[in-house]
Amino acid sequence: xxxxxxxxxxxxxxxxxxxxxxxxxxxxxxxxxxxxxxxxxxxxxxxxxxxxxxxxxxxxxxxxxxxxxxxxxxxxxxxxxxxxxxxxxxxxxxxxxxxxxxxxxxxxxxxxxxxxxxxxxxxxxxxxxxxxxxxxxxxxxxxxxxxxxxxxxxxxxxxxxxxxxxxxxxxxxxxxxxxxxxxxxxxxxxxxxxxxxxxxxxxxxxxxxxxxxxxxxxxxxxxxxxx
Numbered sequence: 001x002x003x004x005x006x007x008x009x010x011x012x013x014x015x016x017x018x019x020x021x022x023x024x025x026x027x028x029x030x031x032x033x034x035x036x037x038x039x040x041x042x043x044x045x046x047x048x049x050x051x052x053x054x055x056x057x058x059x060x061x062x063x064x065x066x067x068x069x070x071x072x073x074x075x076x077x078x079x080x081x082x083x084x085x086x087x088x089x090x091x092x093x094x095x096x097x098x099x100x101x102x103x104x105x106x107x108x109x110x111x112x113x114x115x116x117x118x119x120x121x122x123x124x125x126x127x128x129x130x131x132x133x134x135x136x137x138x139x140x141x142x143x144x145x146x147x148x149x150x151x152x153x154x155x156x157x158x159x160x161x162x163x164x165x166x167x168x169x170x171x172x173x174x175x176x177x178x179x180x181x182x183x184x185x186x187x188x189x190x191x192x193x194x195x196x197x198x199x200x201x202x203x204x205x206x207x208x209x210x211x212x213x214x215x216x217x218x219x220x221x222x223x224x225x226x227x
Contacts, residue, residue, distance in 0.1 A: 084098070100134070110159040111156070111219075112158065115210070117150040117210065118148070119148050122145075132162065136224060144216075145219070154202070155210040172194055172225065175189075175191075180219075181217050
């Protein structure tokens, strides 16, 4: 191994362990002004002076655990992520083992009777939460109805942050809606179809839910669907 007193002026031919200065334990104690062809690394700039200027080669292999003392692990290319193909698969037909997306935030619902009439909902209380893990989207929160005017027909809940997927057998979703402070106490259901950013709230027998909505009713929702 090449030994260094205080610095390495040109490290273009180093292919072994990166040397350190004065018996140190961190390569950043040596001043390196050229990182060309150091095995396993390439330079992030023309020159650099510490290990923070090094980036991994195209396909590096790390042995052991990796700890990020500061900062985040940032995915730099859309569609890339963490590949779990090394793990065993279930008994079903596996289509992907790549975890490539995570997102969380809020969304604003819209509640509409599809035949006639209107339903007004409270704005401040209606910023609901969403979490997207891979292809699965979960919506939670509550919607408070402030007033109604002869609502008839199906009750449509829309404004979802993501549109559902396009295959009916795989990408639709469902959920539960619990109404509080309602004269007619019913456990409502919800269904979202494919290629939709909303769905239908219905009574247990799949009847129209718009006519039973009342002022001061609060709908607690928990919905899951795939994109």
